[in-house]
Amino acid sequence: MRRLPPLGAIEAFIQVARLGSVKAAATELALSAPALSRRVQALERFIDRPLFERRHQAIVLNADGERLLAQIAPVLDSLSDAVEAMTSTTEVLRLRLGILPLYASQQLFPRLGELRAAHPELHLDIDTGGHGVARLGEGLDAVIALAREVDPQLYARRLARDKVYVIAARRFLEGPNPITEPHQIRQLTALIHREMPENFTAWRVAAGVEDIEPAAIDYFDSGALLLEAAAQGLGVAFMHESQFQQARDPRLVHLFDINVESPYSYYFLCRPRALHQRAVRIFHDWL
Known part of the structure; x- marks a missing residue:
């Protein structure tokens, strides 16, 4: 030999x-x-x-x-x-997955039946707590995170590019004083996700209103609550096109036809060594 x-x-x-x-x-x-x-x-x-x-x-x-x-x-x-x-003492494969709640509800859970049908042996432990990337290898096998840049020492796969959308209650567009011009942002409260603050900056630059300040800025750490605040007319949310499309909320509209690529993307992230784990590879390849 x-x-x-x-x-x-x-x-x-x-x-x-x-x-x-x-x-x-x-x-x-x-x-x-x-x-x-x-x-x-x-x-x-x-x-x-x-x-x-x-x-x-x-x-x-x-x-x-x-x-x-x-x-x-x-x-x-x-x-x-x-x-x-x-x-292994069992045929069950278990993946400890960190994920943002809005992505989980809009894009992951509608497809989990497909995953279970293809891989009935794979089970997910879902963790929506914060600081998922920092907990890789210490409680989490992989995360789906929203990021502008990723640590080069991690394995990263971008899931999709997205555009910045200004999302508001329908009455902002169809009411007696419709919001149709970017400079009207000075009348409004900007609703911003704490993990995507640069979306607002990128949109203002693209719209040519970087010197105009909104009436106020309110920050949220929940995408679902941010969409609800916009639907209730509490301000206009600077979020992603996919988040607007997936919400399918008739109370919401997209303001301003301005093409702005978001600085942020969703990524699948794990430590490179985790790709040796069968559960991680199955989920990665399916995703």
């Missing part, structure tokens, strides 16, 4: 290749950076060729590294699945 390189060296190579960072890979594998580098170098000596190009503050796969990753990463993932299946 042909001799194989140490499994630890293979695991180190795959983590560095996926993360593009020795430091990040070392953190995932609970190793020091020098120890992880030695494992990668051991694999390179074993196959007698370099696998990475070392650049200033970066490490990237060369052609040999790309070819090796494509061949062995799926094998290691399959090996992890086999060990997990043999050591």
Whole structure:
């Protein structure tokens, strides 16, 4: 039987290749950076060729590294699945998912029947508490978060791009003094989600009213309550097109036909090592 390189060296190579960072890979594998580098170098000596190009503050796969990753990463993932299946005391797979309540109610829960039908063994523990990203690996396996930028040490998959919508009660558009021009924002209370403050700034710049202040600004930490406040006529909400469309609330209208890309997007986030967990990969691929 042909001799194989140490499994630890293979695991180190795959983590560095996926993360593009020795430091990040070392953190995932609970190793020091020098120890992880030695494992990668051991694999390179074993196959007698370099696998990475070392650049200033970066490490990237060369052609040999790309070819090796494509061949062995799926094998290691399959090996992890086999060990997990043999050591598990139950066939139930459980995913601890952090998620924002509005995204959960509008976009996840309407599709959960589809997920259960495709993967009856997968069960979700839903967590709508705050600071989900900070709790990855410590109570949460993955999160669906709203973010402008993401930590490069995390695995991130953008779920969709979105536009900023100004959402208001129908009477704001159909009443006796309709709101039809952006400069009328000075008459209104702006309703803003605490996790999306830059939506208001981006919209004002696009609308050419960055020097105009609203009558007041009210902040919310709940998207559902923000939509309800807008429906009650308490102000105009600066939210996402998808949130407006999914609400399907006849009390609400979209003001101003101004095309503004949101600085924020929903992301699926997890620690790269979590992708080895079958529950995380099933949910990721389905999502």
